[in-house]
Every structure is written in structure tokens, then in C-alpha cells.
Amino acid sequence: MATELKNIGDLLAIIRRRKWHLAIPASSVFLAALLLAFNLPKKYRSTATILIEAQEVPSDYVKANIRSYAEQRIQTINQQIMKTPRLLELIRRFNLYADLKNKVAVEDIVERMRMDIKLTSISADGADSHSGRSGQGTIAFSISYQGRNPEVVQQVASELSLLYMAENVKGRDKQSTVTYKFLQEEMLSIRDHLAASDKRIAAFKQRNLYALPEVSQVNLQAYEEVDREIRLLTDQLRSSKEKEENLQSQLANLQPELNSNEKESLRQLKLRLNELKSRFSDQYPDVKKIKMEIAELEGQLKLTGLRASGNQVDNPVYVTLQAQLAGTRSDVQSLKRQVAEMAAKRESYQRRIESAPQVEQGYKAILVERNNLQQKYDEMAKKAMEASVAHGMETEQLGERFTLLDPAGLPQKPISPNLPAILLVGIILGIGSGVGLAAVKESGDDTVRLAEELSALTGFTVLATIPQIVTSVDSARERKKKILIFFVLALVATAAVVVVHLFVMDLSVFWAKQNRVLGR
Structure with a gap:
């Protein structure tokens, strides 16, 4: 029991x-x-440690073209290394997974190698080189490979570390080159736009030569001067017309000849006739009477050989007034032409002044466009210059780079x-x-x-x-x-x-x- x-x-x-x-x-x-x-089966692991070194030239003097974070860049490189063609090359080169080649598919062998490769980031406290903010950042990373043969494991781990460093150099050089070429192309494109903008500005100035903002004050002053000139010419024209009327009135009261009583009588009768016609019709008795007298007197003048239209003017006062009237009439015509010309000029200046705001608005718009293009061009030229220097720095491997801190060693003990x-x-x-x-035995024993x-x-x-x-x-x-x-x-x-x-x-x-x- x-x-x-x-x-x-x-x-x-x-x-x-x-x-x-x-x-x-x-x-x-x-x-x-x-x-x-x-x-x-025993498995061995070999690990290589790679240090991420900052660029040798201070970033205050030369800014790198590559601004990605270290962890992000490591993952990008890891994706490139882990591609099937590259892993297959390593498998063929080192004759890896020979026992699986005839048993499983190639994709499974590649996936097995991906599982045997381990990437580990090493972080430390410090300030980020891009953002300047303090915190933990990746300063190094280790790449390890595990397998059954320690010598082969060491060789594969060493080769992987070299691949990571080479891919980093290749990727940074490619990205730097792409950045530099992009900035160059953008700069040339903006320069072409600048040339086109300069042509538009020149054409605009040609079309609006006298209405540009820089000549607005000149147009305003010219308009005022022309307007003042028109007022002066108008005053002169008014005076000349008054003088012309006065001379005509004086001539009307003078005889061209010195002895001409019949002609004086005839002139008086004509004046009387004009006065009566202005008040009465042609049927008025006095009008008819004066017409008869005028006809009789003119007949007498014809008989005596004195024709009113062909008489010799020998009155010096009359001749002087007649010459003055001719000059005055010439002055009136000249002043009228000057006033018309000045009026046309004033109208032209007025159109320029009225169109100036619209022209100024359009001119400012194309100037703003041109200034913006110039600013973009200057910025792009500066960036292109920096990119050129940074590209040279990457070519000489003076930028941020990977350095083999601890090479892959020969594993002494298996990890599994x-x-x-x-x-x-x-x-x-x-x-x-x-x-x-x-x-169980004790509980079932009845001894x-x-x-x-x-x-x-x-x-x-x-x-x-x-x-x-x-x-x-x-x-x-x-x-x-x-x-x-x-x-x-x-x-x-x-x-x-x-x-x-x-x-x-x-x-x-x-x-x-x-x-x-x-x-x-």
C-alpha cells in the first residue's frame, strides 16, 4: 500500500x-x-562592425547632398544587398547551402540566407547632424552571418561588410551626381525663362515707350507745358482776331484814292442800301430809290472811265492798314495751326497719362515675374555650386562614410x-x-x-x-x-x-x- x-x-x-x-x-x-x-549540427557566427563616420569637412563650410538619416540609409543599403541576384552570387561564390540545392527551390535557399544574415544598429546619445536635435542616433551597425563552416562564415561576413561599404559609396556618389545634375538642369531652365522674360520686358517697353512708369512725371510736366502754351496761343489768337476786325473796320471807313467824290458817294449809297436792307425788303420805296441812284452813279463812273474795280490805290493810310490786315490774317492762320498742333500734342500726352496706371500694372507684373525668376536662379546657382563642391567631396570620399571598425573574425565557438x-x-x-x-509506482503499490x-x-x-x-x-x-x-x-x-x-x-x-x- x-x-x-x-x-x-x-x-x-x-x-x-x-x-x-x-x-x-x-x-x-x-x-x-x-x-x-x-x-x-553546429552553427558558427561571424560579425563585422561598421562605423558611420561624419564628413571630414565641417558642414558649416560644405553641406552634403545626402541628407537622409543613418538608419534610413542603412535600411536602403540593406534592401539592395538582400536582393535575390546578389545573394545568389554569394551562394554560388562560396558554395553555400550545398545540401539544400537539390532539395528545395532557389527562392527558399535565398530566403534561408536572408534569415542567416543579421543586421543590428548601434545607437548612442548625441545631436543629430541634420536636424541638430539631441537624442539617440545610429553611430554604427554590425552585419553577421551564421553557418556550419567557421571559415566560410568568416569569408561571407567579411564579403557582406565590404558590400555594405561599397554600396554606401556607390549610392552616395549616385545620389550626389543626380542632385548636382538636377540642380544644373533646373538652373539652365530658369536661365532660359529669364531670357524669355527679358524679351517680354523689352517688347513691352517698345510697345509702351511713352507710357512707362519712369516717364510718367515727364509726361505730366509736358502736358502742363503744352496746356500752358495752348492758353498763351489762344490769348494771342484772340488778340489777333480782334486786331483783324479792327483793321477791317478802319479800312471800311477809308478811300483807296485820294480824290474820288463819286466813289465816295457810291460808297455812302451802298452803306445806306445795306442799312435799309437790314430793316426793309427790296420793295421798300427808299430801297428802290437808292438802288436807282447807285445804278445811275455807277453808269456815270463807267462813262468817265473810272472803274471801281480797277482804280489805282494811292491812299497811304489805306495801303498801310491793308498791309497790317494781311499780316494779321497771316498771324491768325499761323496761331490756329499752332493751337491745333499743341492740342494734338496735349491729347497725346493725356492718352499717355490716362493709360499709365494700366501700363504700370502690367509692367510691375512682368517685373515681379522677372525678379522672382532671378531670385530662383540665384538660389539655384548657389545650390548648384554647393552641390558641385559636395559632389567633389563625395568623389574624394571626404563625406559621411562607412569605416570597418571591427572586421569579421574566425568564430571559435558555435552559437548553436x-x-x-x-x-x-x-x-x-x-x-x-x-x-x-x-x-506512479508508489501510488499503485499495495505492499x-x-x-x-x-x-x-x-x-x-x-x-x-x-x-x-x-x-x-x-x-x-x-x-x-x-x-x-x-x-x-x-x-x-x-x-x-x-x-x-x-x-x-x-x-x-x-x-x-x-x-x-x-x-x-
Whole structure:
């Protein structure tokens, strides 16, 4: 029957009784774990560390064309390196995954290599070189590769580090070149637009030569001068017309000849006739009478050979006034022409002044466009100059670059399988399986081993106990068990020493340390 655990003695009795149920499963599981650990393929890892160095020339003097963050640039390069053609080249070059070539597809082999490559960023506190803000930034990164052959692993890791550095140089040079060419093309395009804008300005000035803003004040002054000149000429014209009328009035009251009574009478009659006609009709008696007198007098003049239209003018006053009238009439015509010309000029200036605001608005618009283009051109020329210097800096590798800080080394110890972890799990599982088996056996055992158990089971008092009788067969069986236990323990001890030697510390190093300690 199952023994109740009342004290530590009962537990020790169960351990002694079930020692084989404990030892055999535990040893078996541990040995299986040990065999598994030593039979799993070993994998080695080699790691190269690459430092991200800042540009040698201070950014205050030369600004780089590439402004991306280090982490972003690393990921971009990683995507280029991880492309299938590049990984296939490495696989063929180093004969990687030879055991998988005829078993799985090429894509699966490439994916396996991607899993065996590990990229790790290394960050530190500091100020960002682009934004100037403080915080954590990537200052380096490590690239590692794992595989079964340590020499090949080292070669692949070394090659990967070289690929990353070469891709960084290639990418930065390409981006710098593209940036420089783009700025050059933009600058030339803006220069062409500037030339076209200058042509538009020249054509606009030609069309609006006399209405441009810079001649507005001149037009206004000219308009005022012409207007003032017109007023002066108008006053002169008015005076000349008054003079002409006055001279005509004087001439009307003078005789061209010195002795001409008949002609004077004829003139008086004509004046009288004009006066009467202005008040009466031709049928008025006095009008008819004067007409008859005029006709009679004219007839007399014809008979005497004195024709009114062909007489010789010999009155000096009349001649003088007649000459003055002719001059005055000439002045009047000249003044009229001058006034007309000045009026045309004033009208021209007025049109210019009236159109000046609209012309000025259009002129300012094309000037603003031209100034904006000039500003863009200056900025683009400055950027192109900076890009040219930065491109030269990238060509000479003076910009931000990758430097191999720690080359890939030959791995000395495998990273997998993890023997200590496997053995620890084996020990835990072995102990657990042994304890479980012993517990099952103990709970299902109905054997009565103690007098107290027999008394409790039957209700009778036990009078005496007989000890176990050990035969020669029992002794032989016991010896075999002890020999088996010895070999198992020796095997476990040997395995433990091997594990310590391979994965914890070399035994020669261990003994050397112990000797130094003992020597003290």
C-alpha cells in the first residue's frame, strides 16, 4: 500500500525503495538530451562592425547632398544587398547551402540566407547632424552571418561588410551626381525663362515707350507745358482776331484814292442800301430809290472811265492798314495751326497719362515675374555650386562614410546548439520523468512494509517481525545494479566534463587558473 509521508524519513524510504525508478528515467532522458546536443549540427557566427563616420569637412563650410538619416540609409543599403541576384552570387561564390540545392527551390535557399544574415544598429546619445536635435542616433551597425563552416562564415561576413561599404559609396556618389545634375538642369531652365522674360520686358517697353512708369512725371510736366502754351496761343489768337476786325473796320471807313467824290458817294449809297436792307425788303420805296441812284452813279463812273474795280490805290493810310490786315490774317492762320498742333500734342500726352496706371500694372507684373525668376536662379546657382563642391567631396570620399571598425573574425565557438541549455532541460525532464514514474509506482503499490501499516490494515497487534532473507541470487542482482549505477554515473560525469570543456571553459585554462589560485 502507498506510504503516507509523515516525516523526512518516509520520503527517504521511498527514494531508497524507488531509486531505480528515479535513476533509470532520469539517466535515460539526460543521455538522450546529451546525444541530441552532440548530434545537432553546429552553427558558427561571424560579425563585422561598421562605423558611420561624419564628413571630414565641417558642414558649416560644405553641406552634403545626402541628407537622409543613418538608419534610413542603412535600411536602403540593406534592401539592395538582400536582393535575390546578389545573394545568389554569394551562394554560388562560396558554395553555400550545398545540401539544400537539390532539395528545395532557389527562392527558399535565398530566403534561408536572408534569415542567416543579421543586421543590428548601434545607437548612442548625441545631436543629430541634420536636424541638430539631441537624442539617440545610429553611430554604427554590425552585419553577421551564421553557418556550419567557421571559415566560410568568416569569408561571407567579411564579403557582406565590404558590400555594405561599397554600396554606401556607390549610392552616395549616385545620389550626389543626380542632385548636382538636377540642380544644373533646373538652373539652365530658369536661365532660359529669364531670357524669355527679358524679351517680354523689352517688347513691352517698345510697345509702351511713352507710357512707362519712369516717364510718367515727364509726361505730366509736358502736358502742363503744352496746356500752358495752348492758353498763351489762344490769348494771342484772340488778340489777333480782334486786331483783324479792327483793321477791317478802319479800312471800311477809308478811300483807296485820294480824290474820288463819286466813289465816295457810291460808297455812302451802298452803306445806306445795306442799312435799309437790314430793316426793309427790296420793295421798300427808299430801297428802290437808292438802288436807282447807285445804278445811275455807277453808269456815270463807267462813262468817265473810272472803274471801281480797277482804280489805282494811292491812299497811304489805306495801303498801310491793308498791309497790317494781311499780316494779321497771316498771324491768325499761323496761331490756329499752332493751337491745333499743341492740342494734338496735349491729347497725346493725356492718352499717355490716362493709360499709365494700366501700363504700370502690367509692367510691375512682368517685373515681379522677372525678379522672382532671378531670385530662383540665384538660389539655384548657389545650390548648384554647393552641390558641385559636395559632389567633389563625395568623389574624394571626404563625406559621411562607412569605416570597418571591427572586421569579421574566425568564430571559435558555435552559437548553436546551446549545450548547457539542452543539458539543463534534459536534467529537468529526466528528474521530472523519474519522479513521475516513482510516484506512479508508489501510488499503485499495495505492499505492506511496516508493522504499523499491517496493524492499521488488519486491526490486530503485530507480535513480531521477520527481517528480509537475502539469498545469493539477491546479492548477485544487487552487485549488478551497483555496477550499472557506477557506469551511469561515470558516463554522466564524463559528459559533464566534456560540456564544461567545450562550452564553459577549456580544461587547460581551468587547471591553469586553479594552479595560480593554489600557488598563492
